Amino acid sequence: MRTKPPETGWETAPQPRVFSEMTSGPQPARLVTLRDGRQVTVRAGVGSDAAEIVQAFDRLSADSKRTRFMAHKKRLNPAALERALHPVPGRAFVFVATVPASDGIDIVGAAQYVRANDDDARVCEFAITVAEDWRGSGLAVHLLASLVRRSRRDGYGTMEGLVIAGNGPMLALARKLRFKVAPVPTDATLMRVKRQLVQEGRPRRAQMVHDASPS
Amino acid sequence: MPDSADSKPWLSHYPKGIPAQVDLGKYSSLKDLLTITCGRFGDLPAFESMGQVMTYRQLEVASRSFAAWLQKIALLQRGDRVALAMPNLLQYPVALFGVLRAGLVVVNTNPQYTPREFEHQLNDSGAKAIVVLENFASTLAEVVGSTSVRTVITTQVGDLLPPVRRWLTNAVVKHVKKLVPPWQMADTVAFNSVLATGRRNEFDDVALAHGDLAFLQYTGGTTGAAKGAMLSHGNMVANVLQVAAWTGRDLQDGVETLVIPLPLYHVFALTGALAFFSKGSRAVLIANPRDMRGFLKTLKSSHSTAIIGVNTLFRALLDAPGFAALDWSRLKLAVAGGMAVQQVVAQRWKDATGIPLVEGYGMTETAPVAIANPIDIAQWTGQIGLPLPSTEAAILDEDGRPVTVGGLGEIALRGPQVMQGYWQHPEETAAAFTTDGWLRTGDIGVMDEQGRFRITDRKKDMIVVSGFKVFPNEIEDVLALHAGVLEAAAIGVADERTGEAVKVLVVRRDARLTEAELLAHCRQHLTGYKVPRSVEFRNEALPKTAIGKVLRRALRDEDKAARDRLGNGAAA
Numbered sequence: 001m002r003t004k005p006p007e008t009g010w011e012t013a014p015q016p017r018v019f020s021e022m023t024s025g026p027q028p029a030r031l032v033t034l035r036d037g038r039q040v041t042v043r044a045g046v047g048s049d050a051a052e053i054v055q056a057f058d059r060l061s062a063d064s065k066r067t068r069f070m071a072h073k074k075r076l077n078p079a080a081l082e083r084a085l086h087p088v089p090g091r092a093f094v095f096v097a098t099v100p101a102s103d104g105i106d107i108v109g110a111a112q113y114v115r116a117n118d119d120d121a122r123v124c125e126f127a128i129t130v131a132e133d134w135r136g137s138g139l140a141v142h143l144l145a146s147l148v149r150r151s152r153r154d155g156y157g158t159m160e161g162l163v164i165a166g167n168g169p170m171l172a173l174a175r176k177l178r179f180k181v182a183p184v185p186t187d188a189t190l191m192r193v194k195r196q197l198v199q200e201g202r203p204r205r206a207q208m209v210h211d212a213s214p215s
Numbered sequence: 216m217p218d219s220a221d222s223k224p225w226l227s228h229y230p231k232g233i234p235a236q237v238d239l240g241k242y243s244s245l246k247d248l249l250t251i252t253c254g255r256f257g258d259l260p261a262f263e264s265m266g267q268v269m270t271y272r273q274l275e276v277a278s279r280s281f282a283a284w285l286q287k288i289a290l291l292q293r294g295d296r297v298a299l300a301m302p303n304l305l306q307y308p309v310a311l312f313g314v315l316r317a318g319l320v321v322v323n324t325n326p327q328y329t330p331r332e333f334e335h336q337l338n339d340s341g342a343k344a345i346v347v348l349e350n351f352a353s354t355l356a357e358v359v360g361s362t363s364v365r366t367v368i369t370t371q372v373g374d375l376l377p378p379v380r381r382w383l384t385n386a387v388v389k390h391v392k393k394l395v396p397p398w399q400m401a402d403t404v405a406f407n408s409v410l411a412t413g414r415r416n417e418f419d420d421v422a423l424a425h426g427d428l429a430f431l432q433y434t435g436g437t438t439g440a441a442k443g444a445m446l447s448h449g450n451m452v453a454n455v456l457q458v459a460a461w462t463g464r465d466l467q468d469g470v471e472t473l474v475i476p477l478p479l480y481h482v483f484a485l486t487g488a489l490a491f492f493s494k495g496s497r498a499v500l501i502a503n504p505r506d507m508r509g510f511l512k513t514l515k516s517s518h519s520t521a522i523i524g525v526n527t528l529f530r531a532l533l534d535a536p537g538f539a540a541l542d543w544s545r546l547k548l549a550v551a552g553g554m555a556v557q558q559v560v561a562q563r564w565k566d567a568t569g570i571p572l573v574e575g576y577g578m579t580e581t582a583p584v585a586i587a588n589p590i591d592i593a594q595w596t597g598q599i600g601l602p603l604p605s606t607e608a609a610i611l612d613e614d615g616r617p618v619t620v621g622g623l624g625e626i627a628l629r630g631p632q633v634m635q636g637y638w639q640h641p642e643e644t645a646a647a648f649t650t651d652g653w654l655r656t657g658d659i660g661v662m663d664e665q666g667r668f669r670i671t672d673r674k675k676d677m678i679v680v681s682g683f684k685v686f687p688n689e690i691e692d693v694l695a696l697h698a699g700v701l702e703a704a705a706i707g708v709a710d711e712r713t714g715e716a717v718k719v720l721v722v723r724r725d726a727r728l729t730e731a732e733l734l735a736h737c738r739q740h741l742t743g744y745k746v747p748r749s750v751e752f753r754n755e756a757l758p759k760t761a762i763g764k765v766l767r768r769a770l771r772d773e774d775k776a777a778r779d780r781l782g783n784g785a786a787a
Contacts, residue, residue, distance in 0.1 A: 062692050063438045071704035071757060071765035072691035074724070080763060114761045125762045162764050165674045166437050166657070168646050181613055187768035188659045188672035191613070 027150065032097075034137040040108060042146060045094035047085045049107065053096070054081070056107040061132060067167060068129045084112060090154050091115045095146050097130075097139055108134045111143035113151045113159060122157040128170075140173050148177060152197040160194040224620075225601040225608075225666025230589045232464040236605045237456040239631055244423035244448035246316040248455065248493055249275065256495035259469055263517075264305045264500040265384070267376050271495070274308055277375075277410060281313025284413030289344055289366045293318035293421060296431060298337060298345040298364070299480065300324040300355070303500035305375040306406055307479050310346045310368075313413075315429060315448075318421035322431045322443070323480035326350070330357040331740045335440050337362035340431045340638065346370065346406065350388070353398035370406035371395075372502070425449025431638050432482050434579040435686035437675050443638035444579045451486065453631035454582040457603040458490035462590055465547055466521070469495035472545075474519040476504035476528055482583045483552045483682070487523045496521075504528060507535045514541055521548040525682035526556045527713050529572060533563050543568040548590055550575060552583070553682025554714045555670070561595030571595055576668070580647070580654060582632040586668050598669045599660075606630035610662050615649040625674060626660045627653035676767065678707030678715050683744045685717055687767075690747065693740045694719060699728035704757055705747065706771050709778075716748035720770055723752055 029043035045053070057065070057076050065073050084094050097109035109130040116125040126147055130140045151159050159179075163170045165188065171181055174193035184190040226235050242248040253261075253275035260268040269277070285291045297314045299321055301307055314321050322340040324333070326348055333355055337345065344366035347355050352369055359367065373384030389395045429451050431443030473491040475498055477484035488498050499517045504510050510532075524532075529551060532538055546568055551561075552575045561572045573590050576599035577583035586608055588600035602608040609617050610624040618624045633654050636644035648654055657675035662668050678685040690705035702722035710716035721733065730750040737746045751774075758769045 062695065063688065066688055066691065067438070069759075069763060069765060070767060071702065072695050072700075074695055074701055077756070077763075112762060116761050125760055127762045127764065161762070162760060164437070164676070166646070183613065184768075188674045189676040189767070 027095075032139075032142050034139055034142075036137050038099075038134075038137060040097040040099055040134075040139060041105075042095055042097050042142060045085050045096045045110065045112075049096055050081055050085055052098075052105060052107045053085075053110065056110070056131065059131060060129070064129065064132060067164060067170075068127060070162075070164065087114075090121075093147070093150050093154065095143055095150070097134075097143060109139050109143050111140075111147040113147055113156075115156075116160065121155070124151050124156045124159050126151075126159055126161045128173075135169070140169075141176065144173060144177055148195065148197065157198050158194060158196055160192060163191045163193055165189050165191050223602070223607065223666065224662075224664060228601060228665045228667070229604075230464065230591050233589075234460055234604050237453070237460050239425070239449070239453055239456065239605070241456060242452045243425065244315075244427065245312075245429055245451055245455075245489070246421070246423050246448075248452060248489070249278065249312050249316060252493055252495065256469055259495055260497040261492065262305055262308050262498050262500060264303065264502065265373075265376065267305065267380070268497075269305050269308070269375070274312065277309045278312035278316060279418045280410045280413030280416075281309055282317035282413070283416040283418035284409045285313060285317045285319060285344070286419055287416040288409075288412060291317065291319055291343060291366075294320060294428065295344070296320045296322050296340045296342040298322040298324045298340065298342040298347075300326040300328070300333075300345060300351060301348040301370065301480075302326060302502045303475060303479050303484075304348070304370075304372065304502055305500070306346070306348075306370045307500070309375070309410075310406075311479075315423075316418075316421065318423060318427070320428050320431060323433070323482070323485070325478070325480055325742055327742050328354065329738075329740050329742060330354055332441075332742060334358040334362055336433055336443075337364055339440070340433075340443055344368065348372065349398070350394050350396075352400065352403075353396040356398045356400045359400060367400055367403040368406055368409055369403050374406050423448055425452065428635070430482075432579050435677075435684055435689060436643065437677070437686060437688060439643075440689070442640050442643060445635040445638050446482075446582050447635055450582045450632050450634060451489070453605065454486050454584055455489045455493055457605060457630075457632060458486060458584055459493050460604050461584075461587055462490070462548065463494075465590055466491075466494060466496075471496040471520045471547075472499060472517055473497070473521045473523065474499045474501065474514060474517055475523055476501035476510065477523060477525065477553075477682070481553070481682070482579050483525075483577070484523060486582060486584060487550065491521065504531075507531065508537075511535060511537045511541065518542075518545050520545050521550070522546070523550045523552075525553040526551060526560055527554070527681035529564055530557070530560045530712065533560065533567060539567070543570065546570050549573065552577065554679045556595060557714070558595065558597065565594065574599060576600065576670070577632075578656060580634045581628055581630070582634070585628045585630065585632065596667075598667050600668065601666055602628075602668070603630075603632075606632070608662070608668060609653065610660060611649065611653065611655070615651065615653070620662060620664050623659060623661055623671060626656045626658045626668065626670070628656060629653055678705070678717055680710075680715055680717065680744045681713045685745045690717060690719060690737075690741070690745060693737055694721065694733070696740065697728070697733060697736050699723055699725035700733070702757060704765055704767060704770060706767055706774065708749075708771065708774050710748065713744075717745065718749045718751065718774060719747045720751045720753055720757060722754075722756060728752075 027044040092114040094112040098105040111128040113124040113126045116123045179193040179195040253271040257272040261271045261274050262269045341363045346368045371385040372388045373381040429448045430446040433441045435441045551572045556574045564572050573588050575587035577585040586599045607629040611627045659672035660670045687705035694703040701724040705719045707715040708718045757765045
C-alpha cells in the first residue's frame with residue numbers, strides 16, 4: 001500500500017481550529033488519513049482533554065505503559081497531566097490524535113516534548129504513545145513528525161529521547177524520521193535517539209524571539 | 216559462510232581433537248538418540264535417584280510403555296503438548312522420552328510455579344496432558360479447570376523405587392514430612408498405573424526428523440508474558456552432539472558419572488544430561504540440592520567424574536560443612552552456566568577440587584549452549600569462551616552489521632541449535648532475529664582476535680537469580696495487582712549468594728501498605744526465585760527524566776551507592 005510521506009500531504013480538518021498556549025502561533029487541527037484508511041484528528045492537547053487522556057492511559061496494556069514510563073505506572077500523575085495540558089509556552093507541547101466516540105472523542109495517540117533541562121533552552125525530550133489497535137497505521141510517524149516541526153518552531157535545536165533497547169518499532173520510527181540512534185554508555189538497556197532540528201549557527205526565528213525577550 | 220580464520224577465528228584455537236563441525240546426521244531425532252544409546256549401553260546405569268538405579272534398557276522399556284499409554288489410552292495425537300512438572304526424579308527421564316518417542320512435545324514446567332504461572336504456561340502451550348509430582352498437585356488443582364489440560368498424571372516421590380522403599384518413601388513424604396498438601400482433581404491417573412497399562416498396549420513407532428518440534432521451553436521477555444521457545448529435535452540433537460564433541464576428548468563412553476543438582480526442566484541441565492546420556496554415562500539426579508546434608512551424602516557415594524551447576528550452587532557447596540572431606544580425585548569436569556561465575560568461587564573450587572570451573576554460555580533459544588570455555592583450561596578465564604562446533608557467533612552493531620575485532624556490540628548467534636521461533640508469537644520471533652538470520656542474544660560483549668568472547672553488559676532488562684532469569688515487567692505486573700501500589704520498579708541488585716537479587720522500589724497509594732504484606736502478595740503470584748529479596752518504599756516519585764521516564768539505572772546506582780556507604784561504614 002502506498003503511504004504518504006510523513007511530513008507532507010496532510011489534509012486540513014474541516015472543523016474549528018484549535019489553539020493552545022504557545023510561543024509561535026496557533027496549531028491548526030488536521031484531519032489525517034492513515035495508511036489503513038482510518039482518519040484521526042491531530043491537534044494540540046488542551047485542558048479539557050484531561051479526562052480523555054486518563055481514559056486512554058487506562059486502556060493501554062501494562063507493556064505499553066511500561067514502554068512509555070519505563071516502570072509500572074498505575075495511573076497518570078494529575079499534576080504532570082495538568083502541566084502537560086497547560087504548558088508554560090515554549091517549554092512543553094503535546095499533540096493528541098482523536099477519533100469520534102459515543103461520548104465525544106477518544107484519544108488514540110499522543111506525542112509530547114518538554115524542555116530537557118532548565119539550563120538549556122535548546123534541547124527538548126520527547127515521548128510518544130499510540131493505542132495498541134492503532135499501531136502500524138502510520139499514526140506514530142505523523143505524531144512525531146508534527147512534534148519535530150512544532151519543537152523547531154518553538155526554537156529548539158535538538159530533540160532527543162530515551163528508548164528501551166529492545167523497542168524495535170520505536171527505534172525504526174526514529175530512524176525513519178532521521179534521528180540518530182546510539183547506545184547510552186551507562187545503560188545498555190537503553191538507546192538515545194537524537195535529531196538536530198536546525199543547522200548549527202542558524203537559529204530559528206522563534207529562538208531569536210526568545211533570546212530577545214526580557215526575562 | 217565458509218569456515219575460515221577470518222570468519223571463525225576461534226577454530227584455530229580449539230583444543231586438539233575438537234572438530235569444527237559436528238555430524239548432525241548421527242541421530243535423526245531424540246527418539247533415535249534414545250534407541251541407539253539404549254541399544255549400545257543396555258545394562259549400564261543411565262539414571263540414579265535416591266540410591267535407585269535405572270539402566271538404559273529399563274529406561275527404554277519404561278518410556279515405551281509410557282509412550283504407548285499416551286498414544287492408546289490418552290489418545291494424544293502427534294504434535295500435542297505434554298507438560299512435565301517435577302523435580303529430578305527417575306520419573307522425569309521416563310516421561311521425557313515417553314512423550315518424545317510418541318511424537319509429542321514436551322513443555323518443561325517448574326513444579327513450584329504459582330497457580331497464575333501454571334495457568335499461563337499450560338494455556339499458552341495448549342498442553343493437553345501434564346505429569347505432576349503430587350507435592351505440587353494442590354497448586355495445579357486451583358487452575359487446571361481453566362486450562363487446556365484434559366489428562367493429569369500424578370506421581371509420588373518414591374514411585375520408581377522397589378516396593379517396600381516406595382511405600383515407605385511415599386508414606387514419609389506424605390504423612391511424616393507432610394510435603395503433600397491436600398488436593399482434589401477429577402480423573403487423575405497414577406504414574407505407575409500408566410506404566411502398567413502402557414505395557415499392555417502396543418506402542419506405534421513414530422517417524423521423527425530434525426524439523427519436528429520436541430520442546431516448548433518457556434522463557435520470559437522484557438515485554439509480555441513468558442514465551443515458549445520452539446526447540447526441534449534437530450536443535451536438541453545438534454546441541455547434544457556439540458556438547459558431546461566439546462567434551463569428547465576427555466570423557467569416555469560408558470564410564471562417566473555426572474551429578475545433576477540443577478532441575479532437568481531447566482534447559483541447561485537437560486541438554487547437559489542428554490549429552491552425557493549419549494556417552495553412556497550414569498546421571499545421578501539430585502531432587503533437592505537445598506538439602507545440603509543429603510546432597511553431600513550423595514556426592515560422597517557417587518564417585519562423580521563430572522558435575523553441572525550454577526555459581527550459586529558451587530558457592531553453597533564450598534560453604535557447606537563437610538565439603539572439604541569429599542573425595543574429588545575422580546572429577547574430570549565441573550561445568551558452570553546459567554549465570555556469571557564469580558572469580559572467588561572459581562578460585563575456591565579449583566583450590567578445593569583441583570579442577571577448574573568451566574563456564575559456558577547460551578540461552579534457552581539456543582538449546583542452550585552456544586559458546587564455552589575449552590574444558591582443558593587450567594584456570595577460570597573470566598570469558599565465556601569459544602563458539603562450539605557448527606556455531607557462528609558475531610558482535611553486531613545497532614544496525615546489525617559486524618563490528619571490528621575488539622569492538623563492543625550485541626552477541627549474535629547462528630547454528631543448528633538456534634530455535635525455530637517463539638510459539639505463536641511471530642512478531643516476537645521476527646524481532647529476535649536479524650534479516651541475516653542471526654539470533655540477537657541481548658547480551659553486550661566483545662570478541663578478541665582469537666575468537667574468544669566476553670560479556671560486558673546486558674541489553675535486556677533482566678535479573679539473573681541463581682541462573683534463573685527474572686524479568687522486571689513480570690514482577691511489576693504482579694505488584695500492580697496490589698491496590699496499595701501506585702508506582703513500582705523492579706531492579707537487580709548484587710547479591711553474594713545468588714549473583715543478583717530482585718529489589719523493588721514502590722511508591723504507595725496506601726500509606727499503610729507494609730513490606731510483609733507486599734511480599735506475601737508476591738509469593739501468591741510468583742515462584743520463589745522471582746519474589747523480591749527487598750522492598751524499598753519511596754515517599755516521592757521515582758527518579759525520572761524531564762518527560763517522565765523512570766531512570767532504572769539511576770535506581771540501581773543509588774542502591775549500589777547506599778550499599779557501598781554501608782560497607783565502608785562497617786569497615787570503619
